[in-house]
Amino acid sequence: MLRDDYIAIKNTSKHFGSVKAVDDITFDIAEAEFFSLLGASGCGKTTLLRMLAGFEQPTLGNIYIDGQPQAGVPPHQRPVNMVFQNYAIFPHLNVHKNIAYGMRKSGLTKAEVDREVDEMLELIKLPGYGNRGAHQLSGGQRQRIALARALIKRPKVLLLDEPLGALDKKLREQMQLELRALQRDVGITFVFVTHDQEEAMTMSDRIAVMSMGKVLQIDSPTSLYEVPKVKEVADFIGTINFFDGSIKGKEGDATVLDVEGLGTVRSTSSGANAPTAGTTTVAIRPEKFNLTFQQPNVEANMVEGSIQAAAYLGDRSHYYIQVPGRDAPIAVAAQNAQRTMEAIDADKHDKVWLTWDEDSALLLNN
Amino acid sequence: MTDTTEDTPKKKKAMSMTAEAAAADERGSQDAGFVQSKHAGHHWSGEAPMFIYAVWYLAFLYIPVMFLPLFSFNDSIYVAFPLKGFTLQWYGDMVDNPALLRALENSVKVGFGVAMASTFLGMFAAKAMTRYYMPGKGPITSFIMLPLVIPGIVLGIALLVISNTMGMSLSLWTIAAAHTLIGVPFAMLVMVSRLEGFDRNLEEASLDLGEGVVQTFLRITLPLAWPGILASVLLTFTISFDEFILAFFLAGNEVTLPIYIWSQLRFPNRLPMVLSLGACVLVFSFFIVTFSEVMRRRGVGPQGGAAI
Numbered sequence: 025m026l027r028d029d030y031i032a033i034k035n036t037s038k039h040f041g042s043v044k045a046v047d048d049i050t051f052d053i054a055e056a057e058f059f060s061l062l063g064a065s066g067c068g069k070t071t072l073l074r075m076l077a078g079f080e081q082p083t084l085g086n087i088y089i090d091g092q093p094q095a096g097v098p099p100h101q102r103p104v105n106m107v108f109q110n111y112a113i114f115p116h117l118n119v120h121k122n123i124a125y126g127m128r129k130s131g132l133t134k135a136e137v138d139r140e141v142d143e144m145l146e147l148i149k150l151p152g153y154g155n156r157g158a159h160q161l162s163g164g165q166r167q168r169i170a171l172a173r174a175l176i177k178r179p180k181v182l183l184l185d186e187p188l189g190a191l192d193k194k195l196r197e198q199m200q201l202e203l204r205a206l207q208r209d210v211g212i213t214f215v216f217v218t219h220d221q222e223e224a225m226t227m228s229d230r231i232a233v234m235s236m237g238k239v240l241q242i243d244s245p246t247s248l249y250e251v252p253k254v255k256e257v258a259d260f261i262g263t264i265n266f267f268d269g270s271i272k273g274k275e276g277d278a279t280v281l282d283v284e285g286l287g288t289v290r291s292t293s294s295g296a297n298a299p300t301a302g303t304t305t306v307a308i309r310p311e312k313f314n315l316t317f318q319q320p321n322v323e324a325n326m327v328e329g330s331i332q333a334a335a336y337l338g339d340r341s342h343y344y345i346q347v348p349g350r351d352a353p354i355a356v357a358a359q360n361a362q363r364t365m366e367a368i369d370a371d372k373h374d375k376v377w378l379t380w381d382e383d384s385a386l387l388l389n390n
Numbered sequence: 391m392t393d394t395t396e397d398t399p400k401k402k403k404a405m406s407m408t409a410e411a412a413a414a415d416e417r418g419s420q421d422a423g424f425v426q427s428k429h430a431g432h433h434w435s436g437e438a439p440m441f442i443y444a445v446w447y448l449a450f451l452y453i454p455v456m457f458l459p460l461f462s463f464n465d466s467i468y469v470a471f472p473l474k475g476f477t478l479q480w481y482g483d484m485v486d487n488p489a490l491l492r493a494l495e496n497s498v499k500v501g502f503g504v505a506m507a508s509t510f511l512g513m514f515a516a517k518a519m520t521r522y523y524m525p526g527k528g529p530i531t532s533f534i535m536l537p538l539v540i541p542g543i544v545l546g547i548a549l550l551v552i553s554n555t556m557g558m559s560l561s562l563w564t565i566a567a568a569h570t571l572i573g574v575p576f577a578m579l580v581m582v583s584r585l586e587g588f589d590r591n592l593e594e595a596s597l598d599l600g601e602g603v604v605q606t607f608l609r610i611t612l613p614l615a616w617p618g619i620l621a622s623v624l625l626t627f628t629i630s631f632d633e634f635i636l637a638f639f640l641a642g643n644e645v646t647l648p649i650y651i652w653s654q655l656r657f658p659n660r661l662p663m664v665l666s667l668g669a670c671v672l673v674f675s676f677f678i679v680t681f682s683e684v685m686r687r688r689g690v691g692p693q694g695g696a697a698i
Binding site (some may be wrong): 078098101106112114115117127128129173 | 596600601
């Protein structure tokens with residue numbers, strides 16, 4: 025039976041002088057979960073990770089790992105290991121000695137350690153690299169060795185501090201999938217820090233979105249994207265259009281609003297603390313719009329506009345649609361599913377129409 | 391053809407700059423950390439005037455010093471031109487002189503002790519400065535560096551007064567203590583540049599992998615800081631070995647080499663022997679300082695090659 029509160033962070037704060045790097049955070053991470061801390065730099069995600077590793081002590085609150093309180097436990101006595109942002113490969117040791125570094129107190133004989141190191145090299149797909157010097161390695165290889173060096177310790181939790189940040193895009197995408205597969209294989213809880221939302225979404229079971237030392241929302245990648253609870257999360261994950269609206273009333277499940285630039289909007293979805301009367305923010309993702317060149321036959325959730333700019337990206341196109349009553353253009357993304365030249369010649373059209381579903385217009389706090 | 395003619399002055403320039411760096415250290419440069427930046431080879435415009443300047447500079451610096459070895463081989467007790475002939479007599483006198491050998495032994499003993507003590511203290515001061523947050527770091531650092539800017543004669547008198555007040559009899563120990571005082575800032579500067587050159591994440595990674603503070607120091611910090619430690623040992627040894635003023639104030643019955651040399655200057659017939667001794671010290675110091683500079687500049691980056 026896997027624990028739901030394998031890592032329990034309880035009312036934890038970290039203050040540096042007057043700065044609250046982490047501000048009263050409480051949440052649990054489940055056993056064998058791939059959990060990401062996502063946020064812009066300075067949001068407190070790295071500080072939180074360093075508190076899990078033991079490099080920082082919480083100013084307030086406590087952290088439990090597998091039921092054990094970690095207050096006052098130094099880094100070398102914690103059941104966690106870390107992959108550092110720059111990998112921190114020991115430059116004076118070869119690959120084998122780097123991986124075997126933490127095994128001194130393991131109680132294994134040298135032959136047993138050697139065998140485990142070889143197994144690790146197999147796991148990270150670098151067999152036979154044991155005698156390489158640290159300076160003979162590429163970025164991707166260093167990253168794998170940092171991973172092996174931590175995993176050989178069989179930690180309860182593996183902490184990863186933006187480990188893919190230094191790699192180029194292709195390699196990074198490949199490593200994302202490999203890391204995810206590896207995590208499923210070894211069944212260790214991964215806590216992954218990143219500022220790259222795509223990276224977090226690709227790999228994670230759940231993501232905590234952080235800002236200003238607070239956790240804004242913890243959810244699966246799908247929920248974060250489709251039903252963000254607050255405006256900051258909607259804004260941080262992907263692209264989204266925000267509109268000011270005022271609530272007119274309810275018709276069945278749907279809230280009816282008057283929205284700047286969009287006219288009458290019917291919405292059936294709303295985030296946390298979204299108002300039920302008065303003014304609100306309506307959020308619609310670019311790909312939720314349906315773009316047509318003929319006037320559609322619908323009553324609500326439709327607007328007429330003109331193309332201000334268009335970018336053809338092959339698989340999809342991005343449009344910026346100017347509508348009356350709104351200064352900023354609306355971002356719209358359309359899949360180029362048919363091999364029609366319409367998309368390419370879109371700017372020939374004077375008038376376009378946007379439509380969207382009732383549940384695509386999300387009401388949020390403003 | 392053009393290539394070679396262009397190449398020669400550049401090479402000479404590079405050589406002279408290294409020599410200049412060494413010279414700066416020879417004189418007991420105020421800041422060992424600043425010397426290294428000069429040697430990087432960059433494009434040189436207006437090469438000829440700079441080259442002439444460099445030659446003049448070096449001539450001014452070294453020609454007087456070169457008289458020492460020159461006259462130490464001269465077959466005359468008078469230090470004057472014209473040269474009379476070649477002799478090794480003065481070197482022979484030197485090694486046959488028990489008082490001199492005694493002074494040399496004292497200097498080596500003091501220098502070795504000072505090198506160990508200064509490097510040990512300097513290393514931990516540097517670790518504290520580069521790794522830990524502590525209140526009052528700035529003032530503490532200035533305080534450690536203070537002996538570098540206090541005139542030697544003031545420091546010497548002050549230490550003499552303190553020794554007398556505390557009832558300490560003057561000996562090699564008092565000299566060693568004084569030399570350690572001026573050795574620590576040098577050791578600290580060398581070690582700071584070394585420790586700043588390598589990623590503190592390496593030490594954190596070691597802690598994270600289950601090694602405690604002491605093991606981390608032994609397995610990570612020490613091996614990576616090793617060239618810096620060696621550089622610091624050699625540099626502080628040389629500083630102590632060459633130091634005169636503090637030793638002069640604080641010497642008891644046992645004297646160090648510089649004081650012995652100074653005492654011999656009163657006897658004109660011993661001057662050539664002193665010159666040969668000076669020549670030996672010069673060559674010895676030159677090699678030690680050069681070697682310590684080489685060690686200090688050894689790369690510490692992850693690629694192993696980047697100079698600090």
